[in-house]
Amino acid sequence: MNSTTLDRIRNNYVVQAWLVLILAICFGGSLAAMQVALGPIIEANKINETLQKVPEMILGPKKAAALTETEQLKIEPQTIEVEKNNRKCFYSVFKANYPDGKPAGWVAKAVGQGYADKIEVLVGLDHKLKTITGLFVLDQKETPGLGNKIIFDDWRSQFVKKKTKTPLVVTKEGAKKGNEIDSITGATISSRAVCSIINTVVKDLRTPLTKGAN
Amino acid sequence: MADAPTPYERFIQGILPENPVYRQLLGLCPVLAVTNGMNAAMTMAGAVAFVLFCANIITSLIRDLLKPHLRIVIFTLTIATFVTIADRFLAAYMYQMSKTLGPYIPLIIVNCLIICRCEVCASKQSVIHAGMDAIGQSIGFAIALGSIAAVREILGTGMLFGIRVLPEMWPDWVVMVLPPGAFLTLGLLLGAVNWYGMRKETAGATA
Numbered sequence: 222m223n224s225t226t227l228d229r230i231r232n233n234y235v236v237q238a239w240l241v242l243i244l245a246i247c248f249g250g251s252l253a254a255m256q257v258a259l260g261p262i263i264e265a266n267k268i269n270e271t272l273q274k275v276p277e278m279i280l281g282p283k284k285a286a287a288l289t290e291t292e293q294l295k296i297e298p299q300t301i302e303v304e305k306n307n308r309k310c311f312y313s314v315f316k317a318n319y320p321d322g323k324p325a326g327w328v329a330k331a332v333g334q335g336y337a338d339k340i341e342v343l344v345g346l347d348h349k350l351k352t353i354t355g356l357f358v359l360d361q362k363e364t365p366g367l368g369n370k371i372i373f374d375d376w377r378s379q380f381v382k383k384k385t386k387t388p389l390v391v392t393k394e395g396a397k398k399g400n401e402i403d404s405i406t407g408a409t410i411s412s413r414a415v416c417s418i419i420n421t422v423v424k425d426l427r428t429p430l431t432k433g434a435n
Numbered sequence: 436m437a438d439a440p441t442p443y444e445r446f447i448q449g450i451l452p453e454n455p456v457y458r459q460l461l462g463l464c465p466v467l468a469v470t471n472g473m474n475a476a477m478t479m480a481g482a483v484a485f486v487l488f489c490a491n492i493i494t495s496l497i498r499d500l501l502k503p504h505l506r507i508v509i510f511t512l513t514i515a516t517f518v519t520i521a522d523r524f525l526a527a528y529m530y531q532m533s534k535t536l537g538p539y540i541p542l543i544i545v546n547c548l549i550i551c552r553c554e555v556c557a558s559k560q561s562v563i564h565a566g567m568d569a570i571g572q573s574i575g576f577a578i579a580l581g582s583i584a585a586v587r588e589i590l591g592t593g594m595l596f597g598i599r600v601l602p603e604m605w606p607d608w609v610v611m612v613l614p615p616g617a618f619l620t621l622g623l624l625l626g627a628v629n630w631y632g633m634r635k636e637t638a639g640a641t642a
Contacts, residue, residue, distance in 0.1 A: 240500050241508055248516040255523060262527040270530070360534065366591070366609035 270359070271330065271343065272296060275315045278345030278355035279326040281381070294318065294325050303425045312426060324348035327430055330359070333418035336410040338362040340371070344419055346385070350427050353419065356380040361411075368411035376405060376412075380419070385427075388420040439560060442567035449571025455548045456579030456621075457628040462548035466580060467617040469539050473596045476584035477577070478532050482525070482540055484573035486517040487549050488566065494557035495565035501558055510553040511544070518543045548576065586620045587611045 230236055276285040276294050288294075294317040301312045313330040327346045332339050340363070345355030356377045363369045370376055379402055383389060387400045391412045396403045404412040440448065455461045462483070469475045490513045494501075501509060522540045525533040533540070543549070552572055557565040588594060591611030593601035610616050 237502060238505060238508075240497065240502070241505055241512065244497075244509060244512055248512060252516060252519055255520060259523045259527040263523065263530075266527065266530040362537065364613065366607075366612050 274357050275328045278328045279317050301429050329422050331418050331422040335414040336368050350431050353380050353383045363411045368408040370405045371411050371415050385423045389416040391416050442563045445568040446571035449575045454575040455572050462546045465539050470584040471612040472588050473584045475535050476580040480577035480580045482521040485521055488569040489517045490514045491557040491565040491569040494553045495562045498558050510550050514549050515544045583620050587616050
């Protein structure tokens with residue numbers, strides 16, 4: 222091999238980048254191994270967070286905390302397909318039954334646009350979808366100190382026992398009617414976003430979830 | 436390399452004389468974004484420390500093999516690997532904190548503090564130098580994050596690490612936990628550190 226050929230090989234991009242390639246393979250392998258080890262834990266964290274909230278969403282925090290081991294609700298995750306505007310959308314819902322098989326209620330995971338980013342909530346509903354039994358914000362990036370007050374119990378608790386017959390509306394002048402929700406001062410958009418998510422999820426799931434429930 | 440800083444000098448310089456935030460103005464994205472609470476700030480400082488230490492050690496180990504025009508690619512590759520490890524680790528074992536920090540952990544990849552230390556120190560000096568430099572800079576970064584977070588959390592919520600330190604009657608200065616509070620606090624603390632530095636220099640010159 223003459224010196225010109227050797228130089229050409231030496232100057233080849235792939236040969237020059239040998240260290241990059243070796244490091245990429247080593248790092249890629251170690252990341253894959255880490256994903257194998259930690260992936261299931263991360264998935265379990267996500268599922269646990271939701272499952273832990275289900276009894277609280279249906280029975281309320283006090284009753285849920287007082288449940289003994291034999292009284293624990295049986296939770297069955299389901300995926301519900303809903304057709305809207307010629308598009309299919311999917312809802313993750315959790316059906317909760319008492320140990321004796323009597324239906325306790327539903328918890329639906331729903332996502333909607335907030336002020337800053339998407340808001341992901343868990344909505345607890347009775348088994349006939351007539352009353353809201355709980356609300357929990359799983360994920361939000363609303364303005365700290367203003368919009369992020371949607372995560373606080375004080376504000377969320379006003380949704381409990383609200384009827385789903387008429388859509389919820391946000392008011393700034395103190396909620397009087399049954400379907401009115403007090404807006405958070407300085408965060409009307411975030412408050413409206415949460416109400417809108419709940420109204421949409423109730424509307425979309427009413428038919429598929431109440432088909433067999435009587 | 437006779438004049439190159441010793442490992443001890445590297446360590447001590449990172450804490451205050453060459454503090455990454457107050458002196459070099461590096462890594463300001465997390466400084467502004469995650470300092471509305473001490474818990475988040477300290478977790479971010481820990482993640483940056485882990486990535487900086489590992490990236491410095493690896494870069495220093497392969498420093499003789501680095502080609503000048505490919506060094507940035509290698510730094511980025513190394514940093515991205517350790518950031519992914521930190522991100523996944525937090526998601527597995529500190530799930531709520533991982534959710535709180537959101538995109539700011541993956542954004543450590545583009546934190547110029549780490550790439551700067553790889554370039555300035557780790558790619559030129561031994562593993563001991565690189566390790567001590569990483570520890571010093573990480574402590575400096577943690578001090579900066581902690582000082583800003585403490586001011587913002589105390590004034591904004593009356594709490595520190597989520598524990599109330601100001602009386603209930605304290606009217607929470609909400610602006611301090613909002614983005615303007617980050618800029619105000621950083622500016623004021625930066626001014627204070629510079630003022631202190633200049634005063635020390637003047638005192639040294641007149642002595």
